[in-house]
Amino acid sequence: MTFEPNTIVLGDCMELMPALPDQAFPCVLTDIPYGAVNNMSEERVCYSNAIRPGMFKGAADVTTFALDDFLPEITRVAAGGVFIFCSIEQSATIFGYYRDHPDFMVRNCVWTKANPSPVMGQYTFLSTVEMCVFAKRRETPFHYSCAPAAWSHPVARSQRHPTQKPVGLFRYLLESVTEPGDTVFDPCIGSGTTAVAALMAGRKYFGYELNPEYHQIALERVAAQGEDLFALAGVPENPSARLEPLGVLS
Numbered sequence: 001m002t003f004e005p006n007t008i009v010l011g012d013c014m015e016l017m018p019a020l021p022d023q024a025f026p027c028v029l030t031d032i033p034y035g036a037v038n039n040m041s042e043e044r045v046c047y048s049n050a051i052r053p054g055m056f057k058g059a060a061d062v063t064t065f066a067l068d069d070f071l072p073e074i075t076r077v078a079a080g081g082v083f084i085f086c087s088i089e090q091s092a093t094i095f096g097y098y099r100d101h102p103d104f105m106v107r108n109c110v111w112t113k114a115n116p117s118p119v120m121g122q123y124t125f126l127s128t129v130e131m132c133v134f135a136k137r138r139e140t141p142f143h144y145s146c147a148p149a150a151w152s153h154p155v156a157r158s159q160r161h162p163t164q165k166p167v168g169l170f171r172y173l174l175e176s177v178t179e180p181g182d183t184v185f186d187p188c189i190g191s192g193t194t195a196v197a198a199l200m201a202g203r204k205y206f207g208y209e210l211n212p213e214y215h216q217i218a219l220e221r222v223a224a225q226g227e228d229l230f231a232l233a234g235v236p237e238n239p240s241a242r243l244e245p246l247g248v249l250s
């Protein structure tokens with residue numbers, strides 16, 4: 001079975017990904033649940049039974065799969081670059097997986113939040129960094145020569161998802177390994193940030209989301225972005241609005 005570009009499917013990525021073709025996507029860009037990783041696949045947290053009913057913020061971050069199952073599957077469908085936003089604990093496992101993979105090179109990267117939340121600021125340093133492991137098939141072109149692995153960008157404004165990532169950052173990342181018209185895959189797409197970023201960059205998207213409320217929000221954000229792009233058709237892009245690597249943004 002193949003897939004329909006510019007679609008977000010409601011469902012469990014672990015059940016749906018096996019139907020995808022090998023190396024179907026030039027870029028996988030995802031932001032997995034950061035919750036404690038359960039390495040026993042038979043003990044996967046059942047989202048519908050354990051989390052529902054009663055939506056609460058933490059549900060967005062509950063791990064519903066074992067990395068040992070997830071990583072081989074996204075690697076199989078990745079033809080080029082793989083970005084995985086994750087917790088520090090998860091990053092060690094993800095980095096090790098790609099370090100040991102003969103076809104990939106890997107880098108630990110960080111997103112530094114230009115406008116961090118002041119929570120606990122009177123007791124300790126602010127929480128200003130999030131981890132992202134970047135791996136790419138060795139032959140994949142990389143468009144940003146000598147770009148640093150630390151990316152400064154503000155947190156997303158007007159959040160509709162508890163762990164929503166900034167569109168500008170995702171656009172910057174997906175453009176590093178894709179060409180216009182390529183399809184970017186996000187198996188845990190949440191409120192659709194990857195899809196919106198892909199559309200802004202003239203790429204396509206494909207994704208899965210387990211939670212019906214987030215799935216609906218993703219569809220709404222994509223629809224709104226489509227209207228914006230239609231309205232802007234023919235208007236040249238403002239290059240100064242593009243994200244630059246850490247050190248260029250103040």
Ligand SMILES: C[S@@+](CC[C@H](N)C(=O)[O-])C[C@H]1O[C@@H](n2cnc3c(N)ncnc32)[C@H](O)[C@@H]1O
Pocket residue numbers: 011012013014030031032033034059060061062063064065161163164165166187188189190191192193194208209210211214
């Ligand atoms: C960290 S959030 C992603 C947020 C997203 N980057 C955004 O900007 O909105 C992870 C998402 O993965 C979803 N998720 C968790 N397990 C999943 C699974 N097995 N299949 C598909 N989606 C899943 C959660 O419901 C959650 O919305």
